[in-house]
Amino acid sequence: MKFLNRFGFTSARESTSRSRRKFLRNLAQAGMLLPLAGPLLGQKVFAATGSAQRVLFLYYPNGVVPYNWVPQQGPGSISGSQELSFGLGPLSSWHNRLIVLQNMTLDIGAGAGAHYNDMRGILTGNNAIGYESASIDHLIAEQLGNEGVLSLGVRTGNRSDIMISKPRNVDSAARPIPNNDPADAAQKLSVGISGGGAGGGTGGSDPDRQAYYEAILNDFDSLADATLENAQRDKLTLHENALKRLRDLAGNQVGECSFNTNVMRDPHYASSTPLSPSEWQMFPHLARAQVDNIVGAFSCGLNRVATLQLSKGDENGNLVNYSYDECWQMAQTAISQGIQHSSDSGTVGPITRWYNEFASHSASHRPGDVPHTAQVRWYHSLLAYTLQQLENKGLLDDTLVVMFSEVGDGSKHGGAAGAVTLAGGAGGALQMGRIINCGDGINNGQRIYGTHQLFGDVARYLGVGALPEAHWSGGVV
Incomplete structure (x- = not known):
């Protein structure tokens, strides 16, 4: 040289x-x-922060089909990029950004027996939470700043008592309904970055x-x-x-700091009238639009905590019918891999008719059925979309996504054998690419770890110190 x-x-x-x-x-x-x-x-x-800078709590209804969701690999490091299971399949390329938590106890409070009771306790740790208490997303947001929680939904219905997010000093039966309209949410967020709205702005x-x-x-x-x-x-x-x-x-509202207000509106999120097949098709597009809104808000520094509630736990077919094309194709993939509906479905004719009739509420009560399996795979494809959007904006490394449902072992309404996935990173402080077995997998069986501990961990990785409620203890990851 x-x-x-x-x-x-x-x-x-x-x-x-x-x-x-x-x-x-x-x-x-x-x-x-x-x-x-x-x-x-x-x-x-x-x-180097050593902690996550933002968190998304991502709720989906009805739990999972355990034997079509549980990773084929045992606990420990994820060994490669192959599909972990049919339900987790869309996340195969993100294997090194995941922590899969199987058989976790869902701490939803005593006396929960119906879906709506279960789901309203999932972020509070108690379905009978008091007026002065708040859900974990709000507890974290309180200590991170004054932006609050960005609460969005997709066809959640209009019953305040079944919403998963609860601010402080709000009655548990009067929880605010998340914004179910992606276009309206985008418009409000755009105001936030134009200099005059909440969260500040660039000022030109x-x-x-x-x-x-x-x-x-x-x-x-x-x-x-x-x-x-x-x-x-x-x-x-x-x-x-x-x-x-x-x-x-x-x-001036370019790049990451812009919001697409030219997205579809959904007048049916609180409808009691059965939807048409064309209206079923809106659900995945609405879900992705809300993810885009959350990622945009994160990118612009408008919010550091967001909660996205996808539908509700009693699976009202007037709000969501999983016969939309994307889920239907996943059902066909399940059938091609030998996954079939359970024998108690009865004789209902050809698979097309059977799928359309049983794709909604019935699926959550037939854990072996193809529709429920397809639903779970579709929701995890939405998680994969979320991770891709975060990576596109340079946010994935210091964001945590917590994906969870409100029921445990698929067929029963109890909290044992739940399925939870952490994704993203925590400023390098959290080891990803792992599978953790949190219990024995039997309804009301031996408890090892539950969401009380997990959400306490999430708060800690966001840099939050002691929480007002002692049950958010930590110790899982």
Whole structure:
């Protein structure tokens, strides 16, 4: 290399030094901007946080079909990217970003016996929670800042007593109904980033700031290639993602800080009239639109805690019919793999007629049935979509997604043998890519870990200290 240098070639060391000098020069130019990182994003961008910066609680109804959901691998590290089970199949490419929690006790409170009683206790730890208490999402949000919880839903119905999220000083039977209209939610969030709404805003475009950030970002690749080991490069990637978000915040509602208000509206979320087949087809599009709204709010720093309630636990067929095409195709895949409906379904004619008639409420009471299995796979495909959207925005590494249902072992309404999935990361502090067995899998059987402990862990990984309710204890992950 010394000989080549005499003729004008650059050594690796000189290239490294030049990359560092250029990087530091651009960093210095933007130095006046860096202190704004925390207020804009609600996080410490340029230091290793060791904790998650945001959390999404993602609820789906009816539990799972255990023997079509439980991972084929045993507890421990996930060994590869093959499908863990039929229900978890859509998450195969995200295996290193998952913690699958099987046989977890769902702490929903004493006396729960119907779906709506179960579901209203899942985030409170008690279905008879008092007026002054709050669900875990609100308890976390209270300690993170003043943004509150972004509460969205898809066809949840209009009964306040069956909503899973409960603010403080609200009667348990009068819980607020989440916003079920993606277009309306997007419009409200857009107000939040235009300078006049809750959560603040960018106050207009600043081309100079954008240029500074672009200059720094242009140096990241060469700096990483020239100087960093794998662990350091991973840390730099976190900073690079944060810079991308700052760059877009410096614009005028561009990039991550924009919301698509041109999405479908759903007038049927509280309807008592049976929906038409074309209206069934809206459900997956509405669900993805609400995910997009949540990811957008996270990207813009409007909220750090969100709850998405997908339908409700008594599975009213007037709100959701799982005969929409995406779920139907998953049912056909299940059949092709030898998964069949249970023998107690009776003789109902061809599979098409059977599926349409039993795709809704009945599925939750026939845990071996193809429709229920297909529902579970579809909901986990929505989780995969959520992870992809978070990764696209540079948010996945420091976001936690907690996916759960309200019933345990599929056929009974008890809380044992629940299925919960953690996804994302926690600023590098949480080891992902694991399967944890939390109990013996028998209804009302031996308890090892429950959602009281898990949600206490989630709060801790969000940097939240002691919670007012002692039952959020931690100790699972």
